[in-house]
Amino acid sequence: MHTNVLGPMQLIDAFALSVVDNGGVIAVLSSRMGSIQETTSADSLTYRTSKAAVNMVVKMAAMEHGLRGVTVVALHPGWVRTDMGGESALVGVSESVDGLRQVIGGLGADSNGGFFDHLGRSLHW
Numbered sequence: 001m002h003t004n005v006l007g008p009m010q011l012i013d014a015f016a017l018s019v020v021d022n023g024g025v026i027a028v029l030s031s032r033m034g035s036i037q038e039t040t041s042a043d044s045l046t047y048r049t050s051k052a053a054v055n056m057v058v059k060m061a062a063m064e065h066g067l068r069g070v071t072v073v074a075l076h077p078g079w080v081r082t083d084m085g086g087e088s089a090l091v092g093v094s095e096s097v098d099g100l101r102q103v104i105g106g107l108g109a110d111s112n113g114g115f116f117d118h119l120g121r122s123l124h125w
């Protein structure tokens, strides 16, 4: 909860004004496992709860900073072959990062407050 929720909250506070000045994007690494609607199993309680909470942080930041031209989004990187994702994960690191960069590059004002995966698909909250 400290890393996944309070970390992004503090970073958004620290950097939001400079992002506002540049009409930029704040993209938070969330997870599909934080989607309440898409939850179908009872594993990973703390992780899922932290990502659901950070999704609310994104939504609140989108409300607060969107009015000043900033786009704030939550991103799901896919199931990625990292230390966390493990060797069985479906998506390579480069593929995930390339996808996330493309998604971020293609965001418009109407994307503010959205939740997208690395392929640009909109996810349920």
Ligand SMILES: NC(=O)c1ccc[n+]([C@@H]2O[C@H](COP(=O)([O-])OP(=O)(O)OC[C@H]3O[C@@H](n4cnc5c(N)ncnc54)[C@H](OP(=O)(O)O)[C@@H]3O)[C@@H](O)[C@H]2O)c1
Binding pocket: 003, 029, 030, 031, 032, 076, 077, 078, 079, 080, 081, 082, 083, 084, 085, 086, 089
């Ligand atoms: N991999 C996936 O399938 C997947 C899926 C959905 C979402 N995500 C999200 O994507 C993000 C990156 O995950 P990843 O797969 O790259 O995980 P990872 O390979 O396990 O790396 C996690 C990173 O977080 C750092 N970290 C962990 N606890 C920390 C703490 N208390 N304070 C500061 N840094 C801390 C680690 O630092 P050290 O190396 O120094 O320990 C490491 O650099 C995470 O937000 C994760 O929830 C990943």
